[in-house]
Amino acid sequence: MTLLIIPLITLRVFIENEVFVQISANEDYYKTIRLSRFVHTLWDTASFLLFTGMVRFVVDWFDLENKKRQLENEKLVAELNYLKSQINPHFLFNTLHNLNYLVYSGSKNATDVVIKLSNIMRYMIYEAGKDHVALTSEIEYMNDYIHLESIRLNQSFQLDFHVNGPVEQTKIAPLMLITFLENAFKHGVSDQEMNCWIKLTLTINEGQLMYQVSNKKVRANSHNKLKSGFGLGNVKKRLELSYPSKHVLIVADNEEMYKIDLTLQLR
Amino acid sequence: MIRCLVIDDEPFARQLLSDFIKKVPDLYLEGSFSSALKSLEILRRKQIDVLFLDIQMPDISGIEFLKTLDNKPLVIFTTAHAEHALQGFETI
Numbered sequence: 001m002t003l004l005i006i007p008l009i010t011l012r013v014f015i016e017n018e019v020f021v022q023i024s025a026n027e028d029y030y031k032t033i034r035l036s037r038f039v040h041t042l043w044d045t046a047s048f049l050l051f052t053g054m055v056r057f058v059v060d061w062f063d064l065e066n067k068k069r070q071l072e073n074e075k076l077v078a079e080l081n082y083l084k085s086q087i088n089p090h091f092l093f094n095t096l097h098n099l100n101y102l103v104y105s106g107s108k109n110a111t112d113v114v115i116k117l118s119n120i121m122r123y124m125i126y127e128a129g130k131d132h133v134a135l136t137s138e139i140e141y142m143n144d145y146i147h148l149e150s151i152r153l154n155q156s157f158q159l160d161f162h163v164n165g166p167v168e169q170t171k172i173a174p175l176m177l178i179t180f181l182e183n184a185f186k187h188g189v190s191d192q193e194m195n196c197w198i199k200l201t202l203t204i205n206e207g208q209l210m211y212q213v214s215n216k217k218v219r220a221n222s223h224n225k226l227k228s229g230f231g232l233g234n235v236k237k238r239l240e241l242s243y244p245s246k247h248v249l250i251v252a253d254n255e256e257m258y259k260i261d262l263t264l265q266l267r
Numbered sequence: 268m269i270r271c272l273v274i275d276d277e278p279f280a281r282q283l284l285s286d287f288i289k290k291v292p293d294l295y296l297e298g299s300f301s302s303a304l305k306s307l308e309i310l311r312r313k314q315i316d317v318l319f320l321d322i323q324m325p326d327i328s329g330i331e332f333l334k335t336l337d338n339k340p341l342v343i344f345t346t347a348h349a350e351h352a353l354q355g356f357e358t359i
Contacts, residue, residue, distance in 0.1 A: 090323070093347040094347055096347070098277065101283045102279065105282075152278065153278065154278065186325060187325070
């Protein structure tokens with residue numbers, strides 16, 4: 001800015017001395033260089049520059065702010081997509097390998113698994129990328145998942161799944177509910193242990209979704225504390241991104257059982 | 268005769284491997300387990316020549332388990348996931 005002042009003042013003095021002298025009556029003022037004239041000129045120029053500078057600054061600032069926000073949004077979307085993408089590959093490959101066995105042994109369950117897996121993949125490929133999906137799709141997905149697990153584990157567990165309230169009109173961020181179910185299977189059911197159980201309750205009431213999952217703790221699966229946190233850390237981040245300050249997640253963890261209690265404020 | 272042990276948390280994978288082992292005349296299946304910890308006793312009691320070991324398992328991973336063994340048998344890692352393959356070789 002100071003760099004601009006000098007040529008501007010020079011230009012103005014030059015114009016005043018050469019041009020204004022010809023057309024103005026106030027000849028004396030322009031012919032001489034006095035302190036008052038110098039101060040006048042400097043003040044005019046500086047305030048003009050300051051004003052345009054400020055306008056420019058404000059415009060730039062808004063521009064930058066906008067870009068920053070856009071970048072942040074893109075980052076969040078990318079992060080959410082990344083978190084979503086981590087969820088399924090292991091399950092898909094394991095199911096394919098199980099399918100291999102079912103086909104090999106000529107089991108009747110093989111066709112069942114193919115259909116359920118195709119449902120699951122349809123949901124993964126076409127639905128999971130969206131911001132919100134119909135709650136009924138997520139529930140169907142969960143039912144298919146339960147069906148596949150019951151084939152894999154030879155039905156060695158008891159599962160209750162209760163759904164209450166107007167689920168048909170409700171929309172939800174995808175792959176939230178299923179993650180807790182997967183966790184329950186991972187830590188609550190083993191084909192080597194008797195009397196495994198999982199309880200699920202899903203209630204929609206006045207724009208609120210309440211979801212409880214509890215499971216018996218299986219001894220064989222309880223050694224690795226580190227891995228039990230993996231799926232949960234992922235879903236916590238996704239909750240933070242999709243339902244910022246609109247969710248409450250309570251985890252109860254004791255010797256006998258594991259329970260989560262999730263409340264979502266739906267728009 | 269080659270004595271084999273199968274460790275895999277997936278019931279079907281375990282079943283399939285066991286079936287294959289039974290079909291091969293020179294192989295003898297000493298047992299199959301859903302978790303590495305459950306196999307510790309038989310590993311201590313009997314001499315095992317080949318271990319068919321899954322990598323991704325809920326309580327302790329195959330790689331972690333193998334590191335704890337003093338008297339390592341020959342190991343064949345069985346995994347559905349390609350990203351574990353390199354890690355598997357590094358352990359041996």
